[in-house]
Amino acid sequence: MIQERYLNALVLFGLIAVPLYAMATEELFTITLATRAVILALAAVGLNLALGLGGLVSFGHATFFGIGGYTMGVLAYHAQTYTALDLGLFTIEGTKSMPIIWLVAIILSSLVAVVIGMLSLRTSGVYFIMITLAFGQMFFFFTISWAAYGGEDGLSIYVRNGFPGLNTLVPIQFYGICFVILCAVLFLNARLAKSPFGLALNAARQTPMRTQTVGLDPTRLKLVAFVISGAITGLAGALFADLNRFVSPTMFSWQFSGEIMLFIILGGVGRLFGPVIGAVIFVTLEHFLGEITDFWHIYLGVILVIIVLFARGGIVGLLSGRGGGHD
Amino acid sequence: MSTVLIIEQVLNGLQFGVMLFLMAAGLTLIFGVMGLINLAHGSFYMIGAFVAAAVAAATGSFLLALIAALIAAAAAGAIVEMVVIRRLYATDHLDQVLATFALILVFSEGTRWIFGSFPLFLDIPGYLSGPVTLPGGIQYPLYRLTLIGAGLAVGLGLWALIERTRVGIQIRAGENDREMIAALGVDISKLYTLVFALGAALAGLSGALVGAIQSVQVGMGEPVLILAFVVIVIGGIGSIKGAFVGALLVGLTDTLGGIFLPQLFKLFMEQSAATNAGSAVASMSIYILMSIVLIWKPTGLFGARP
């Protein structure tokens, strides 16, 4: 058994050491894999805030991932074609600057999360799962028929966007950006979980009635959690688009919503590093099992069923000897 | 736009809706009785289609193919229920979503492993192919008409089963009070396996029937599954009546929206923009429908209050 914080430190160490080693040995593909893992982890950390702390089983977080992705895609597309983006009342220039893209991605994802959250939180349980799924599908089908930005085929961006002072085309530098963002978000997440808001949100999940009788509004608490959660996943979407230099409607697909949920349960629901460990394991399995057999999803499926049935609390729960992160 | 076209599209919508109902009925029954949300339901649809295609290819008999599809889907359902699903009844929805999501991976890749990645084809039998002339001189494919009829007949049979038989009484009791039904001396785990297998069989039948007008391929179950979820959420989860109404609503909205929304948009937009915008909104229309229903009635049209 390992204490959870040592396990977390070990994960962080691995996320620093492996890419550095890969750089030294010039295994660039490993760095790309690590970047992918870190970005997917970030998306899942976002979802975990709504799911683990707020108890909101959102089956539509691909919505925010896709919005982040398309924010990058649309802004960079206008920059690379030197066309202005016509918004009716005014036009704006595209941009190739990552910080601006991130900011816009965060703002747009938050706005959409406010609307989806306000509507979805009228329901609960299975209905909440399904209505969030439906919103994701809405965006999925919308982008498929959105011919201006590639429709079903998606949109390619030829050069990775820039970050002041760094060369983002060097894999390890782009990895560094993603890793620092992940660490920053994890730090904020840890603070948030212990904050007054975190305490109240935790209570709103476990005992909404009690939360009301002390004068707090569980729905509003959950809405704020949902919005923060959507913003983080949206930021991850923007990074993911930059990693691939490509966006397509599959970023909105319900399978992706399922996958990020899967990272969380794989790692451990409500654990700070659960989603990180889940995403790392997923990407590793995808890579190595994928090399051995074309049918690696079978093994992934079986492993998942076993984890759900017999290892509640996920890998973190298993290794730290404290199962059952949620009830 | 001619009346003939409208009637044709309405029939297409009905056909789509009725097939969705076969999927949705099983889903909603399983949720109503066992409280289980089953994402792997689309896999039974796929299994039904694949088995039907394989058996039809081997024997040349469409009827045998249908029967084989029913049996195979029911058997797969029963086995999955006994091995995995019954351990999920007591867990929360999150665990159910994930475990059944994982089952999709197993089923889809397993099917790909056995049958390969290329689509199979299931032919409409000779005696059901070709058009028929409906009153008013409308030509409509006989097979699609048969689907509507078959779907309605199965729906009626399901209603009779639930309302008029002993098993039906047990199922309804199970929806209301699990302890009472155990007290009545019903073997609850057998009942659950039975309900699950029944739902799987309906999905398999639906997959086999639709397999004759679409290609049979891995992943065919998931789009239908999502639509079936939309159906039961609109209808109210647990309600067979709701599933029926919801299925027809979704079938008609999806089919008619694709035809009429672009026309509608042409009234105030130029041609190509209207076609684009119209088809964009049409592809989103059932999800918009679902959101409106849920915002208006958070537990669906016929759902019990939580």
Added chain:
Amino acid sequence: MTDLVLETRGITKSFGALKASDSIDFDLRPGEIHAIIGPNGAGKSTLIKQISGELRPDAGQVFLAGTDVTQQTTRARARAGLGRTFQISELAMEDTVLQNAVLGALGASGSVWRFLKPVLSDAELVTRAEEALDRVGLLDARNQRTAELSHGQRRQLEVAVALTLRPKVFVMDEPMAGLGAEGSLTMTRFLDGLRSEAPILLVEHDMDAVFALADRISVLVYGRLIATGTVDEIRSNAEVREAYLGEDA
């Protein structure tokens, strides 16, 4: 009449054909413990839920310190000074005892929209929570997970969370349920002292506790209040004896 802390006028609530509350007039005066007794299914919990705002009455009004709160939410009533405890513990089971108490203090302070500073470093909230825990005798257990508490300790924590709100009125749904003889006695002594801070509406099955504590008792049978009076009046009321207390009272 305006100095009534809590009052219901003609509260009526039906579930289908069942009248769970039938035109109930009830009031609570400053400094008193007013107990509601009645057989199971008499509608005691339904009445409490309408007072706390979890249920809306079909007809009638609820007044809190003279203000009509019938249309207000549970939250608004909590903020207006209603401190409620639940019959079946409504606590955050994964959290510690202290965190549960801090939740109450946080709700009362209203400063929930702070995202980065650890809540347990807020001395004011923690002091308030620890005071409440100390009063019910749970201070030593403050770092225990609530799920690990004994049944009796959870009852105490229920009361402690209500205390952190410093309410104007307590509404307590069976605080003695399942406490055992000794626990009941401790709780009885505690509630006895509490009435001077804020009056208590007490729903309780433990007749010894009710007779020891109550200034007034109301008897609820089939959704109707059939009698209200002092302990002695209720003991000697023929209708009450017949309807509820039976021969052994």
